[in-house]
Amino acid sequence: MKTVSENDLQVLAPEGECEFQPMIDGIRQALNQTLKGKQDVVEKVIACVLARGHILLEDLPGLGKTTLAKALSTAIGGDFARVQCTPDLMPSDVTGFNMFNQKTREFEFVPGPVFSDVLLADEINRATPRTQSSLFEAMAERQVTIDKHCHRLSESFFVIATQNPVDSHGAYPLPEAQLDRFAMRLSIGYPGKDNEIEMLASNIHRGDRERPEIETVLTPRQLQQLQNHVSQVHIENNLLRYMVELAEFTRNRSEVTLGVSPRGLLTLQRVAQAWAHLHGRDYVTPDDIQEMAHPVLNVRLSGEFDDSAELIEEMLRTVPVPVTRG
Numbered sequence: 069m070k071t072v073s074e075n076d077l078q079v080l081a082p083e084g085e086c087e088f089q090p091m092i093d094g095i096r097q098a099l100n101q102t103l104k105g106k107q108d109v110v111e112k113v114i115a116c117v118l119a120r121g122h123i124l125l126e127d128l129p130g131l132g133k134t135t136l137a138k139a140l141s142t143a144i145g146g147d148f149a150r151v152q153c154t155p156d157l158m159p160s161d162v163t164g165f166n167m168f169n170q171k172t173r174e175f176e177f178v179p180g181p182v183f184s185d186v187l188l189a190d191e192i193n194r195a196t197p198r199t200q201s202s203l204f205e206a207m208a209e210r211q212v213t214i215d216k217h218c219h220r221l222s223e224s225f226f227v228i229a230t231q232n233p234v235d236s237h238g239a240y241p242l243p244e245a246q247l248d249r250f251a252m253r254l255s256i257g258y259p260g261k262d263n264e265i266e267m268l269a270s271n272i273h274r275g276d277r278e279r280p281e282i283e284t285v286l287t288p289r290q291l292q293q294l295q296n297h298v299s300q301v302h303i304e305n306n307l308l309r310y311m312v313e314l315a316e317f318t319r320n321r322s323e324v325t326l327g328v329s330p331r332g333l334l335t336l337q338r339v340a341q342a343w344a345h346l347h348g349r350d351y352v353t354p355d356d357i358q359e360m361a362h363p364v365l366n367v368r369l370s371g372e373f374d375d376s377a378e379l380i381e382e383m384l385r386t387v388p389v390p391v392t393r394g
Contacts, residue, residue, distance in 0.1 A: 088294050092346065094285030095143045102139035102282065103132050105263035109256055111346060112363055113140065117291075118298045118342035121251020121335060122207050122227040124192075124242075124367060129232055131256045137188045137228040139282050146185025146224060146288040153195035155240075159202035163212045164219070177219070182206045185222045185288050192229040193239045200246055203227065207249040208331075224288040224295075244326055244370055251335050252363035301341035303352040306390040311336055311357060317383045318369060324379070325371040336364045354389045 092114065099110040116123050125133040141148040151162060164180035181187055192200065206212050210221045311333055319327030340356040361384060366376045373379050
């Protein structure tokens with residue numbers, strides 16, 4: 069794996085928008101190299117990272133969810149940890165635990181996988197609700213409390229979770245409180261015919277362990293600088309009102325049990341800012357909000373309806389769109 073030092077990246081990334089562009093382009097290149105023909109998914113994943121969000125990848129087995137997560141963690145640098153979720157996984161296997169040291173006669177803290185920059189929770193819905201809940205505090209506040217003592221996590225900590233929506237045997241549906249902590253839910257889908265042929269052709273005479281080389285294009289500290297820069301993208305007051313009206317639409321529908329929460333609105337705002345930045349603007353437009361509404365809201369709407377996508381489309385058609393400078 070090739071890496072780029074912080075000193076090298078200082079040339080690329082001093083303060084200012086244009087200097088951040090090589091970092092974003094590097095992440096794009098790494099993910100598109102890994103997940104061919106899925107540029108839209110790649111762009112949304114990058115927007116989620118820039119918005120300091122957590123990602124839920126929900127799709128059938130074998131479509132590249134874990135491969136995408138690994139490529140992303142390599143591209144953004146930092147420590148990577150993976151948890152294979154199973155019914156016997158305990159909360160302490162995720163967060164860590166206090167162990168009594170016979171020599172010092174004191175308890176010592178043994179950190180779990182959450183003490184990383186990127187945590188891949190593979191097949192998260194196979195963990196029991198008790199173990200799933202161990203991630204609540206970590207995802208919302210980037211800290212964990214163990215035996216009344218608070219342990220801070222990395223400032224760049226984020227979770228990439230995968231789950232298979234079809235096979236329900238031995239699976240535990242994620243509770244609404246857990247889903248609301250994800251910024252967005254994405255599905256990769258099957259590759260296009262040409263991309264699949266290219267994948268098969270490139271695999272000829274190549275061992276299974278030989279993967280495309282992914283470069284590390286920034287450090288966790290520089291990722292935080294980029295995230296702070298994205299958070300400064302301007303959003304007009306009438307767009308803030310527009311987002312609140314979108315949320316009220318979901319809260320006032322009889323078939324919706326749980327509408328968009330205030331945390332969901334904050335997430336939509338941050339992701340819209342990131343989406344605007346990815347498209348070369350320092351301000352948010354209604355199109356940014358509408359484009360991000362589907363992946364952000366479909367993870368946090370529940371009720372007696374068949375398709376959340378149809379409900380979100382109706383919401384976008386019904387709620388008046390404000391006029392902005394964009």
